[in-house]
Structures are given as C-alpha cells and as structure tokens.
Amino acid sequence: MSDLNEVGDRDNWICWLCDTPVDADASVNSDRGPSVDSYSVAKSKKNVVTVERLAHRDCNTMKGKKPPVVAWSPELLVVDPSPIVATVDRLERKGGREVIARCPSQEDAEQASEWLLDRLSRYAPDLAVSTQITSGGGQYMLFIQAD
Template structure:
C-alpha cells in the first residue's frame, strides 16, 4: 500500500468519489479525513494491478454500503448524461465508445469534455480514454472512447 501523502499529492487532495477537496491535515479518524481506497484489476490470471485513489473516510465507507455515484458537475450544461460509473465499467470490459451526454452547443460540449477527462483521471486512472464530439440534429454528442 502506498503512503497516504503520496496518493494525496498524486490526486491533488481531491476525493475521487465526491470530487471535493480533502484536508491533508485532518485526522484519518475524522469522517472528512483522508483515506486511501484501493481495488485490484486483473490484467491476466497472473497479473493483478492494485489501483489506489484518495477519498474522504466517510465517502470510502459509504462506497462499501452502496455502489458509488460520480456526479456530473452542476456547472455543466449537459442533457441526458449517462451514469459515469456504469459507462466506465462497460468501456473497461468491452472497449469501444459510448455517447455519454448531449450538449446544446460546441462550447458546452468542449467544457463537458474537459471536465469529464479531468474527473476520469481521478476516478479511473487506469482507463486510457479520450472524448469525441459530433454534431447532429442541432445538438452535440459527447462520446467517451476507450483506447
């Protein structure tokens, strides 16, 4: 297991679940204190990689009780956004691309794309993904593409 400070620095002291800042000086016993969430990914039968991410202690605890939800930023103008967790899980298993949101303008799509890639760098750091924007029918579709 990595040092808490190393994981915190790498993740810019932001919780991968709620995307809120984590106080590096808070007690690890505090609900909003820092903790390391880890999970294993089997690349092959003999090759297992452990991924570690920073989380608030209470966010990490709640994740064990219910499936995590990575919310879209309320500052983005997106229509019918797909659930980020489910989309990432499918792309990690199957690859390919999926429409993850629709936006009314190119500028909104660009902002959503930038935000999504930043958010995925903390939520799914092992996912090699890009975004694509396609116009059609008076809207802009934002695709998440697993490379």
C-alpha cells in the same frame, strides 16, 4: 498498501468520489479525513493490479454501502448524461466507444468534454480515453472512447 501521504500527493489531495479537497492534516478518524480506497483489477487471469485512490473517510465508507456515484458538475449543460462509474467500468472491460451525454450547443459539449477528461484523469488515471463531439438533430453528442 501505499503510504497515505504518497497517495494524497499523487491525487493532489482531491477525493476521487466527490471531487472536493481532502484536508491532509485532518484525523484519519474524522468523517472528512483522508483515507485510501483500494480495489483490484484483473488485467488477465494471472495479472491482478491493485489500484489505490484518495477519498474522504465517509465517502469511502459510503462506497461500501452503496455503489459509488461520480456526479456530473452542476455547472455543465448536459442532457441525459450517462452514469460515469458504469461507463468507465464498461470501457475498462470491453473498450470501444459510447455516447456519454447530449448537449444543446457545441460550446456546452466542449466544456463537458474538458470537464470529463479532467475528472477521469483522477477517477480512472490508468484508463486512456479521448472524447469526440458530433452534431446531429440540433444537438451535440459527446462520445467517450477507450484508447
């Protein structure tokens, strides 16, 4: 397991679950204190990689009780957004491309795309993804694709 400060510095002291700052000086026993969340990813039958990310202690604890949810920013104008965690899990396993949200304007879709790529750089830093925006039916579809 990596040192808490190494993981915190790498993740810019931002919780991967709630996307808010983690106080590096808070006690690790405090609910809002820092903790390292780790999980294993099987790249093949013989190659298992352990991924470590920074989380608040209470965010990390709640993740053990219920599946994690990475919420879309309330500042974005997106319609029928797909759950980010489930979409990333599918892309990690299968690759490909998926519609992740619909937006009423090109500008809204571009803002959602920028936010999503930034958020995924912290949530799934090892997953190479890109976004694509297509228009149709008076709306703009935001696609995410595993590269």
